[in-house]
Amino acid sequence: MSEESALVRSLRGAVAAAPEDVPLRLHLAELLLEAGQRDAAITEVAIALQHAPGDEKARELMGRAMGTPAPAQQTSAPAQQTPVPAQQGPAPAQQAPSPARQSPTPGRQSPATGFDWQAAEGQVRDVVPPRFVESPLRADGNDDPGGADAWEVDAPGTVRLADVGGMQDVKDRLEAAFLAPMRNPELRKLYGKSLRGGLLLYGPPGCGKTFIARAVAGELGAAFLSVSVNDVLDMWIGNSERNMHEIFATARRQAPCVVFLDELDALGGKRSRTQHSGMRNTVNQLLTELDGIDAQANEGVFVLAATNLPWDVDLALRRPGRLDRTLLVLPPDAPAREAILRYHLKDRPIENVDLGKLAKATEGLSGADLAHVCESAAETALLDSARTGTVRMIGMKDLLGAAKAVVPSTEAWFSSARNVAMFANEGGTYDDLLAYLKKRRKL
Structure with a gap:
């Protein structure tokens, strides 16, 4: 018994190293079945059937493990088939020919072999994952829910x-x-x-x-x-x-x-x-x-x-x-910048913040840039508080330092727009842009 167990352990290791080797896995399942480990044999055969659904030996071994006769073999040499024990029913050669050659439908009993596919499915449901987890899309994509x-x-x-x-x-x-x-x-x-x-x-x-x-x-x-x-x-x-x-x-x-x-x-x-x-x-x-x-x-x-x-x-x-x-729609003017800054600072701990002065210091910044200024100032105060162990408020020094470090994200856009306004202004489409660039001396 110990020698047989050592062989089974060696085969388990070999199967783990080559999980898609169906003959090797079936050999392990056959040894497990001979050793009386029926459930373990069914598990191995089920995995083998997942890799090779039409493998005759796997189907025959599953029938033996489930205690039912194997389906009739489509071969001209029935003498080479594995004999079925007498207590399991008549030999395949004595069964009616044609129905056994059809693939049984899962959940139904094969009329020729008596194999209960629904019971087999129930036993391996937790071992074999479903082949498909969702229905496929139609060929024209009309089933796509994202339309x-x-x-x-x-x-x-x-x-x-x-x-x-x-x-x-x-x-x-x-x-x-x-x-x-x-x-x-x-x-x-x-x-x-x-x-x-x-x-x-x-x-x-x-x-x-x-x-x-x-x-x-x-x-x-x-x-x-x-x-x-x-x-x-x-x-x-x-x-x-x-x-x-x-x-x-x-x-x-x-x-x-x-x-x-x-x-x-x-x-x-x-x-x-x-x-x-x-x-x-x-x-x-x-x-x-x-x-x-x-x-x-x-x-x-x-x-x-x-x-x-x-x-x-x-x-x-x-x-x-x-x-x-x-x-x-241009970068926000001074009143707009003040309103944006007030919005982004209203829920943060601040002290002695002059929004008018800060709005002047942030000229040319977009609304997204202003939000980044407030975020950077809050980050500076947070890091100082973490280092010292004392919570401090966000002040003008933090905000002005953050504003100085931010490069206006609009500059790249104005560099491209300048050429269009000067050389491709057909029909005066970009007259308002041209007037703004002249006013800001960006030409």
Whole structure:
């Protein structure tokens, strides 16, 4: 018995070293079965069947371990088959021929062999993992749960333009070019102004274009549907266009609704520079949706878009009737910087902080840069408190030091925009940017 146990242990080690060696594993299972270790033998045979589902020897050994006869062998030499003990039933050669040659269905009893597959499945359920854990997608990807149908439209928010600190020039231009006609239905009717429109917000990153878009939706009392390139593009041909259509169909059902197209340069880039036909088709679909099926299709749908690279946006998107109005969103002015700093410092321990002085010291920084200044100052005070063991407040020294260390993230954008404003300002598209650069002596 000890010699047999040593052999089994050696085989276990060999199987562990070569887990996909089916003959070796079946040899171990046969020794275990002869040694009376029936459950261990069933486990090894089940794993072997997982690697080789059609292995006849494995199926025959599983039948022996389960106490049932093996299925009939499809061979012309029945004398080489392993004999079945008399108490287990008649030999395979005495059974009816054709039904035994079919693969039994799990959970049913084979009519020819009497093998209970449901019982066998129950015994090896905890040993053999399921082959598939989820149903496969359809060939066209329509079962993908991440499509446009899964989106939720935000209800009309409470954010208003009054919540945007400073930036009075931006608010005035928004009011004159976009909001005033929408707020006065009688004047709109008198002058034949449709309750639809498109506005493109552009400027350096981190300056609050998304927040302004939400504030516009709040001013209009409209639902808000934010869209990015990841929400639209799909690996399946035709699905990107379908997603774009579903976006606008959802907005029309939820009207009044603001559709916010974030990073428009990625979603509606110039088709002349696009090599992939799928991306060109997506831009074509966007143009179709902006035009609407008929004159009233997009009534109550307001399209706002934001981009850092307006010169990369397809020119057809900026044609009259689509995104025909543009608004430059620049780094926050002094009142806006003060409001942003107050917001980011309100829940932190501060003392003797002069927000007016700090706002002057942070000129040229974007809203994201200002948030980083507050974060860095808080980190400095925290490390000092950890070193000394005494909690101290955040002071002006911390904030001014952090502001001095931060390089404005807008500089790289202005370097690129300067060339566009000077040499590619067709039709005066970037006159407001050119005026700002002259005012700030950045030309």
